[in-house]
């Protein structure tokens with residue numbers, strides 16, 4: 357596993373991170389299997405794990421906490437979680453960017469993760485109007501109290517990211533960057549020019565470049581297809597034009613997708629999700645993998661067809 361600096365935070369992270377979210381965190385997905393994935397990732401050098409209070413019906417964060425409780429080196433890991441969203445007692449996703457709400461979420465996340473400090477806290481999809489002076493004061497206080505070590509914004513809205521870049525409190529941004537989203541590159545360049553750390557979420561584009569994405573081998577496949585249909589419908593069409601990624605001999609489609617994201621030195625870490633050990637172990641081989649010019653050009657040509 358190779359490691360990269362996370363902007364100017366002083367942190368170094370594995371260039372591939374593990375996303376503790378989505379189906380991985382669902383109660384219906386076997387907890388022992390989920391924890392085995394985290395432990396295997398740690399054994400293979402992964403040091404960044406991303407989760408959120410609102411993920412997987414509220415089950416992802418405490419599940420990660422359980423996985424971490426079995427680890428001697430948990431304090432060497434960069435655990436990131438999210439504030440501004442949470443799951444209520446009826447399992448519904450809620451948003452609350454009020455200073456009191458964010459503080460409440462942070463305190464609850466610390467307890468669920470079993471940590472004294474959150475190494476990296478993302479605001480989860482804030483609007484510009486949510487980033488009030490009062491909220492920034494509270495975040496500054498949370499840092500002074502040592503409850504939060506570094507701050508990030510997780511946003512897919514370029515206007516929000518541009519605004520975050522002007523706020524010195526934030527050292528990191530998490531965006532959706534993958535082979536289906538080359539249009540993220542101008543904002544990546546701007547973030548890098550300001551020395552912010554960049555995490556690529558969804559680096560496999562939910563697997564939508566795959567030829568057999570719609571073949572059901574487990575309940576999780578149905579779940580991911582339903583999510584793509586609901587939230588990422590335009591990516592389904594984009595994915596069709598990149599199916600040749602799975603024709604390569606040297607690397608799998610997932611390894612190519614990750615290596616494509618990581619070819620950008622500005623990206624500190626590609627944070628993917630999986631429920632399958634074979635996928636985890638295969639994907640980690642993408643660290644240090646390089647893509648030939650011919651393949652890169654073929655990908656660029658296919659991306660030209662994106663509307």
Ligand SMILES: NC(=O)c1ccc[n+]([C@@H]2O[C@H](COP(=O)([O-])OP(=O)(O)OC[C@H]3O[C@@H](n4cnc5c(N)ncnc54)[C@H](OP(=O)(O)O)[C@@H]3O)[C@@H](O)[C@H]2O)c1
Nearest residue numbers: 375377406557558559560561562563610628629630631635
């Ligand atoms: N999705 C979002 O809106 C979002 C938002 C903010 C942050 N994030 C962060 O980004 C992380 C990753 O996001 P994500 O899980 O939505 O997207 P992703 O990592 O791009 O894709 C996950 C999908 O790819 C499949 N996959 C993984 N490895 C594979 C392989 N080798 N071959 C074939 N399929 C493979 C997984 O299925 P299997 O289970 O079968 O492997 C799953 O369906 C999250 O965990 C979270 O930390 C995501």
